[in-house]
Amino acid sequence: MSKNRDASGATPATVALLAAGVPFTPHAYAHDxxxxxxxxxxxxxxxxDPERVFKTLLADVDGSLVVxxxxxxxxxxLKALASAVGGRKAEMADPKLAERRTGYIVGGISPIGQxxxxxxxxxxxxxxxxTIFVSGGKRGFDIELAPTDLLRVTDGIIAAIGRDS
Structure with a gap:
């Protein structure tokens, strides 16, 4: 992976990754x-492989937003997410609130640079x-990076919060 130094496609996510010195590879595609x-x-x-591409969701856990x-x-x-952060109840956050609090639009919410x-x-x-892929901060743009780097740049934790569809 290489660092993208091209500022023309800069998003808050890429700016945050560059500032933190985190290596990543940008991947743009034609969004329908x-x-x-x-x-x-x-x-x-x-x-x-869809198992390697990750979506960013916001949930309300006991009154606090969690990514x-x-x-x-x-x-x-949702139950596993609440448990992972020491909460009791989780529900999906309102999309408009998620957009206001992250600075991104739904479909382009990156876990980085919120x-x-x-x-x-x-x-x-x-x-x-x-490496995994997450939204780069706009529709039609993903970022490839190591999971450990994603955790480091977001101060995140890892837990079993997913389930099969």
Whole structure:
């Protein structure tokens, strides 16, 4: 992997990665404006195993927003997420609130470079891969990086928070 020094495609995520000295590889693809399954679209367009492409979701756990990063091939286990952060109850966050708090639009929410820092949990299946793909901060743009680097730059933890669809 190499560091992308091209500022023309800069997003808050790439700016944060460059500032932290984290190696990553940018991957742009043609986003279909009619698509609503953004993670599956990324996996298909980039010709990747969907288990290696991760979606960024925001959940409300006992009144606090938490970032959950799970494979696009599965779903978020809300109970497991709540447990991972010491909470009791989790529900999906309102999409408009997620956009306001992260600074990104739905379908392009990156776990990196968010406007407001949130507790972050990465599904344990990420450890199966040397690198994974997450949103780069806009639709049609993913970032490839090592799971350990993603955890470091987000101050995240790893836990079993995903389940099969």
């Amino acid at each position: 404006a009619g698509s609503t399954n953004f993670g599956a679209e990324a996996a298909s367009e980039l010709n990747l 959950a990063i799970v494979p696009v091939s599965g779903k978020l286990d 406007k407001t820092k949130h507790a972050t949990v990465l599904d344990e299946t990420a450890e199966l891969f040397d």
